[in-house]
Amino acid sequence: MTAAVTGPVTAPGPAATDEPVDASRPTRRSTHVVTLDDVARHAQVSPQTVSRSIRAPEQVSVHTLERVRRSIIATGYVPNLAASNLASNRSMTVAAIVPDVSASVFADALHGLEEVLAPSGYHLFIGSTGYRPDHEEDLVRAFLGRRPDGFFIVGTTHTDRTTRMLQESRVPTVETWEMSETPIDSVVGFSNRDAARAVVQYAADRGYRHPTFAGSLQTGDFRAARRRDAFIEAVPELFPGEPVRVVDSGTQKVDLDTGRLLLHMTRSLHPETDVLLFASDVFAAGAILEAARRGIRIPDDLAVTGFGDFELARHLLPTLTTVSVPNRRIGTVAGTVLLDRMSGRTSDVSIVDLDFSIVARESA
Template sequence: MAGTDGRRRVRAKSSTRSVTMQDVGRAAGVSAQTVSRALSFPEQVSEATRQRVQRAIEETGYLPNLAASSLASNRSRTIAAILPVISTSVFSDTLRAAATRLTPAGYQLIVGYTDYRPEREEDLIRGFIQRRPDGFFLVGTLHTPETLRLLRAYGAPIVETWDWIDDPVDTLVGFSNESATGDLVRDLVSRGHREIVFAGTLSSGDARAIRRRDGFAATVRALLPGEPVRIVDLPDRDISMDTGVALLDAALERFPEATAIMFATDVFAAAAVLAAQRRGITVPDRLAITGFGDFEMARHINPALTTVSVDIEEIGTRAADLLLARLSGAPIANTSVDVGYRIVTRASA
């Protein structure tokens, strides 16, 4: 049946049949080819036509067929992001910052997490490749040989983040975890501490925690040659406040002489501050406590946490910019971007 304006009435939005470009064209009084041109190359149609097409899209509820356009352009308009965990705010905040660049450019993020298991990253990479992402956003620089083979064979742009190595797979945005931990040791030594403990969960898949431990050990050997390297490791425990309490107890049991404990992450350190107070241990008079990451909680616990602060948003935006440059074929002056870090001294140490 024809509508009152002489054109065939299009199917209502509530229909289970997908609205097509032909339906939009009929509603706008133009051809499907004109609709396609108005969407893909709006500068090639008149402003009046573009507005007619836009009104018809809103009227019909048309959504472009991204699968079809992906086949035509060989682009999926997706970026595969792989994080260690999704419960830690710094990684999700980094990804949100990246999305502020990627989304306006027409790219959507698809996200997976490894739980700090390199073999799971390998499985995720293999699965994502089957969905043909245009690029990869990776937290971390530790990968299995098979993951590296898959990434290099696929050939899409890659950005690694949150760490620093000399030979990234493609591009890199991060900082030196070893240097940051070393500077934190120097800060504690300058305050008179010698009996310092490093505490973390050093699973084989968490290269950043391992680098922090190594930076701690190297700096203690250099600055405090007469002191043992005190390290407490509860391997393969989850990143949680319960683990932080367990690390505090283990450190004090093994090294009762300790005057300072450096935790591998603010999550552990914040839990330790609260647990120490419950146990009647004054912080920092009896025991100085530091973290790593400058999570939001670090500023709000009492006493506030001394920690290493990293510009999370800069990691995300710079990483997204490198991916977009790679995808557009633009030249990149520096494929490795060091965002640096700073030691934030608060009342816990």
């Protein structure tokens, strides 16, 4: 779990002792500690302006804010955010909870989130659930203990306790990467069900006749489950008479090796498959690499699609046909929604559908 940097920890004073004090050792009184007044003198502004620049930068002009920040760097001043937070009842932190911090799509969203929040003085606490609802619950409980000003959470399906904790906390919360008619607070994302159905429609329009859906459908990956369900619903309509083929690697990790395994399982269980629709670009990439090793021509022998439009999708050979979702924009829009709520500019709930698109490349 990655935590934001807070103010300095003040050590307790020396305990009473009969032993002589080592005069050669610097003490708190004998060392120079840069104060807020020092920064104010360096920046040639009032101490109140320095304080406001740290606590509420949105209330300070851009010119003055930059001047104060340069002076903070020049003097080496470290704001005591803990004391400031107690006085203002604001922690200037946002808790961000994602399934996997190593996934580029979630990393993109976090970069977008920070891009919006950092100029206003907010820092991120980041936690990874590993697609485990019980661990998400633990993270929410732990973060609430640190009094964040807002929550950014991937997903709209949680344990009852998680939902109740967030609702009762009244902390502005933005759920992402899915849409919901009953969000905890605000939601910014897209419909995984609609996106998966669009891929099945794309396969039908391209003339494929024997589709198979493949993924590692872990218990906590509710978005992958919605993609699978959309596939199951669409096949009878778009491919009349075709059996519904779903290959599930179970609790395997979301990595390239699982993509290779899913290709092997599909070729063994459903050799008639002519288009393989993966729940993630990571699986699709592993399958394409394995196909090249085994002499399977893509898309001639087998077409492949992914989901997510990860950076690697456009660098594979062949390049990957996939669903593109606005990863970074999810972060920036969610950050804007949170900032408006945390600053008190609005109390309105936001439901923002950023939609998706099908990116047709060489693999299908």
